[in-house]
Amino acid sequence: MTITHDLLVWFSKSFGLFYLIGLSLIVLAYAYWPANQKPFEHAANAILDDDDKPYRG
Amino acid sequence: MIGELTKSERQGALLILLALAVTGLAMAVGGSNDPLGTHGTLVMVVAIVGTFAVITGYYAPEPPESRLDSYYDTPTKFGIVAAMVWAVIAMAVGDWVAWLLAFPEWTFDAAWASFGRLRPVHTSGVIFGFGGNALIATSFYVMQRTSRARLPDQLSPWFVLFGYNLFCVIAATGYLMGVTQSKEYAEPEWYADIWLVIVWVTYFVLYLRTLNRRKEPHIYVSNWYYMAFILVVAMLHIVNNLAVPISWGSAKSYSLFAGVQDAMTEWWYGHNAVAFFLTSGFLGMMYYYMPKRAGRPIYSYRMSIISFWGITFFYMWAGSHHLHYTALPQWVQSLGMTFSVMLLVPSWVSAGNALMTLNGAWHKVRDDAVLRFMMVAAVFYGLSTFEGSFMAIRPVNALSHYTDWTVGHVHAGALGWVAMITFGAIYASVPWLWKRDGMYSAKLVEAHFWLSLAGTIIYVFAMWNSGIIQGLMWRTYNESGTLAYSFVDSLIAMHPYYIARAIGGVFFLLGAIIGFYNIWMTIRTASQAQSQAEPDYSAVGIEIPAVQPGR
Numbered sequence: 001m002t003i004t005h006d007l008l009v010w011f012s013k014s015f016g017l018f019y020l021i022g023l024s025l026i027v028l029a030y031a032y033w034p035a036n037q038k039p040f041e042h043a044a045n046a047i048l049d050d051d052d053k054p055y056r057g
Numbered sequence: 058m059i060g061e062l063t064k065s066e067r068q069g070a071l072l073i074l075l076a077l078a079v080t081g082l083a084m085a086v087g088g089s090n091d092p093l094g095t096h097g098t099l100v101m102v103v104a105i106v107g108t109f110a111v112i113t114g115y116y117a118p119e120p121p122e123s124r125l126d127s128y129y130d131t132p133t134k135f136g137i138v139a140a141m142v143w144a145v146i147a148m149a150v151g152d153w154v155a156w157l158l159a160f161p162e163w164t165f166d167a168a169w170a171s172f173g174r175l176r177p178v179h180t181s182g183v184i185f186g187f188g189g190n191a192l193i194a195t196s197f198y199v200m201q202r203t204s205r206a207r208l209p210d211q212l213s214p215w216f217v218l219f220g221y222n223l224f225c226v227i228a229a230t231g232y233l234m235g236v237t238q239s240k241e242y243a244e245p246e247w248y249a250d251i252w253l254v255i256v257w258v259t260y261f262v263l264y265l266r267t268l269n270r271r272k273e274p275h276i277y278v279s280n281w282y283y284m285a286f287i288l289v290v291a292m293l294h295i296v297n298n299l300a301v302p303i304s305w306g307s308a309k310s311y312s313l314f315a316g317v318q319d320a321m322t323e324w325w326y327g328h329n330a331v332a333f334f335l336t337s338g339f340l341g342m343m344y345y346y347m348p349k350r351a352g353r354p355i356y357s358y359r360m361s362i363i364s365f366w367g368i369t370f371f372y373m374w375a376g377s378h379h380l381h382y383t384a385l386p387q388w389v390q391s392l393g394m395t396f397s398v399m400l401l402v403p404s405w406v407s408a409g410n411a412l413m414t415l416n417g418a419w420h421k422v423r424d425d426a427v428l429r430f431m432m433v434a435a436v437f438y439g440l441s442t443f444e445g446s447f448m449a450i451r452p453v454n455a456l457s458h459y460t461d462w463t464v465g466h467v468h469a470g471a472l473g474w475v476a477m478i479t480f481g482a483i484y485a486s487v488p489w490l491w492k493r494d495g496m497y498s499a500k501l502v503e504a505h506f507w508l509s510l511a512g513t514i515i516y517v518f519a520m521w522n523s524g525i526i527q528g529l530m531w532r533t534y535n536e537s538g539t540l541a542y543s544f545v546d547s548l549i550a551m552h553p554y555y556i557a558r559a560i561g562g563v564f565f566l567l568g569a570i571i572g573f574y575n576i577w578m579t580i581r582t583a584s585q586a587q588s589q590a591e592p593d594y595s596a597v598g599i600e601i602p603a604v605q606p607g608r
């Protein structure tokens with residue numbers, strides 16, 4: 001099968017469209033998921049912590 | 058340095074160097090009548106020198122177990138110094154090239170000193186030499202801190218850094234000998250490309266291994282940007298450089314692609330090199346160093362994640378804006394144009410997020426040139442992405458393409474964003490790494506800042522003017538319907554701007570040289586202080602400035 005121009009256009013206008021919409025939804029859901037807010041908050045503040053040593057467990 | 062490696066790592070280093078020496082020998086013999094042979098000799102010499110260095114330190118005592126109580130920062134230190142060395146060399150070559158454009162006769166009839174050979178030394182030198190070393194060095198620093206984990210071993214970071222710099226040296230010396238595969242930003246030939254793949258995969262694996270040891274459950278956003286940089290650059294590099302050498306003894310190869318497919322592959326690579334080399338990695342740098350230096354968490358962590366995915370997925374499709382009005386199908390051009398315009402959203406979210414982080418810390422920006430470097434970088438990031446999205450619109454590109462406007466855009470991004478954020482990050486890290494209160498001279502940081510800013514503004518305005526004049530001259534018709542100006546007319550019109558740009562370049566270069574001196578002096582005073590035993594500041598009662606975390 002050769003990949004024709006029309007086939008590529010069709011593919012990008014159908015699959016491509018939904019792929020990007022789907023991805024955007026996943027990303028937004030992840031970023032706004034209530035349970036994720038605490039780890040985000042923690043991560044944003046943890047880098048300001050001045051303890052300059054690796055953790056050894 | 059060898060003393061920091063364990064016994065088995067020293068043996069590993071010897072094995073690697075041996076393999077490298079053998080490879081160099083094979084290249085030297087197989088390519089004896091070719092630049093490949095010269096590079097083979099270079100590789101072999103490097104490997105032999107390295108072997109001697111390892112052997113000299115081979116019987117030094119093994120590093121103590123207590124090393125695991127601290128981060129492994131020697132590679133970061135090396136990478137920072139290497140980045141500054143490349144900065145000075147490659148910007149000097151950039152300015153040389155700028156003078157050559159104003160006075161083309163200054164090549165003193167030597168092939169290696171021609172514009173076509175020096176220009177890639179500049180571009181590769183700044184992007185890969187300066188930018189790449191800075192990215193690798195800061196990524197080692199940031200991934201350890203944000204994961205609260207030490208690098209998993211002592212050998213692979215050195216392999217990455219030395220291997221990467223060997224690649225950069227092979228690239229630059231190759232251009233001077235005329236070795237190029239004529240793909241912009243991917244000029245090095247097949248053997249250098251293969252070597253970079255090995256180095257780069259090691260780098261990625263090292264990153265994953267460190268993250269795997271992390272204490273923090275959530276991976277801080279900087280790491281995502283750094284990892285996107287590493288992963289995507291690997292992908293781009295491998296695909297764009299698929300080629301068949303004409304023989305094992307020759308530096309020359311032929312690309313797997315031809316015609317418009319070749320052009321599209323190259324600009325898919327080229328644009329994503331902008332996106333993932335010159336943007337993503339440096340955003341990672343910004344998201345760590347800026348909050349740290351300002352002493353405030355990032356304004357919106359959530360937005361940093363959303364714009365990460367926006368940038369990652371939109372950039373992939375934007376490459377075709379480099380090929381407007383070419384044999385590339387119209388719809389592919391439109392696709393690239395659309396995605397480029399959409400890119401403005403995540404780009405401005407990032408720039409805005411950075412500036413909002415500084416909101417409430419403006420007094421620090423005023424007093425602290427290091428933070429000011431980062432602030433200006435965020436402004437130029439916003440500016441150059443706005444400009445890029447605009448230039449990607451087909452009718453605008455009809456005016457800007459082939460003109461100095463593109464070069465102006467490039468350097469608004471390169472000087473204003475990439476170099477400024479790097480200098481900011483380096484100035485922030487050096488005192489933290491070498492355990493000092495601050496840089497050797499705060500005045501010199503200040504001087505560097507103003508020289509950089511002045512140089513950037515002169516450069517960018519000169520090129521905007523020159524580019525728009527060029528573009529307009531090339532499309533002005535007279536009554537009889539023919540072009541009003543010849544090409545030479547436009548060259549004459551550009552001449553003063555080229556001189557202005559070269560002067561702006563001198564400013565920027567001077568700043569970098571001052572920065573290098575300042576860093577060097579900070580390091581030297583640090584080693585003197587250390588030899589007089591670690592000073593205990595809390596006991597002496599010296600107040601440590603709030604903007605100096607990390608001790």
Ligand code: HEM
Nearest residue numbers: 148151152154155180183184464467471475476562565566
């Ligand atoms: C002292 C500072 C600098 C000077 C004087 C300078 C000068 C130049 C000149 C004269 C050119 C060739 C333009 C042409 O062919 O018309 C150029 C190209 C380029 N430079 Fe610089 N440069 C400097 C710093 C940088 C930095 C720091 C970066 C990147 C981080 C950079 C990235 C580039 C790139 C990517 C190109 C190719 C642009 C294109 O093909 O459109 N430059 N530079």
Ligand code: HEM
Nearest residue numbers: 331335378379397400441442445446448449458467470471
């Ligand atoms: C939203 C973001 C951006 C978009 C949409 C964009 C778009 C563009 C466009 C349309 C061109 C001109 C293509 C041509 O006419 O040949 C271009 C060139 C270029 N841009 Fe950007 N740009 C963006 C951000 C950046 C940034 C942040 C940098 C970083 C330094 C950068 C570096 C470059 C380089 C190096 C070139 C020259 C490529 C060459 O021809 O050699 N761009 N960009």
